[in-house]
């Protein structure tokens with residue numbers, strides 16, 4: 001069993017990780033959450049400095065606001081981390097890079113194996129179809145805070161080149177689409193766990209590659225697998241490519 005501290009334990013993803021942990025050989029020894037009303041099967045603390053338990057790794061499904069406290073704790077304890085929260089800014093990414101000099105850090109805006117395959121196929125399609133125009137559409141439930149989704153940004157990075165420009169919606173635009181644009185479109189409603197579509201539009205034809213998350217267990221499973229992986233690594237930054245392909 002791998003002992004893990006779960007940050008964001010009382011949220012939607014925290015509940016999924018808690019439910020699946022034991023079946024994936026993970027024991028959650030403590031949770032950290034700033035706002036917990038749920039009754040959890042392990043001690044919950046509002047901040048890392050109150051955590052008493054020892055662990056081999058941290059899994060984080062919370063919010064970027066908690067990142068700096070989490071990294072301070074993990075680097076002090078030399079504890080590997082799996083960062084699954086989304087919405088990090090430039091400052092956050094710099095802090096993650098710095099922490100990765102001291103501890104192993106696994107980060108993916110999408111922990112699903114299927115999305116990793118989608119990203120790989122999209123990068124290949126973009127390289128094979130340089131003249132085709134790319135549009136990314138994502139759909140999520142009505143409680144999601146950030147837009148575009150971290151996964152949409154990840155897919156953008158997979159298909160973009162130096163000339164690309166992200167265009168978020170086209171409201172108010174009065175000119176034709178330019179070839180270097182990559183349209184990004186966020187739909188929010190209901191209980192959609194996550195849907196991403198990348199379209200490659202050419203003359204007389206178009207191709208769409210898409211992924212549909214039917215429930216959140218795919219992300220929890222990926223994060224639990226990543227926790228086992230990261231616990232044995234040297235300091236550095238790791239992602240799904242490292243986990244799936246050993247890159």
Ligand SMILES: NC(=O)c1ccc[n+]([C@@H]2O[C@H](COP(=O)([O-])OP(=O)(O)OC[C@H]3O[C@@H](n4cnc5c(N)ncnc54)[C@H](O)[C@@H]3O)[C@@H](O)[C@H]2O)c1
Nearest residue numbers: 008010011012013033034035062066085086109110111219
């Ligand atoms: N990487 C992936 O595969 C993946 C998949 C789904 C969701 N996510 C991301 O994971 C995060 C959580 O998603 P969710 O749907 O569970 O959200 P949620 O709002 O249901 O849960 C977030 C939890 O984090 C807690 N929290 C907020 N700020 C905190 C802080 N500073 N310190 C500790 N706890 C804090 C909240 O109280 C809440 O219980 C989001 O950023 C979401 O985009 C990532």
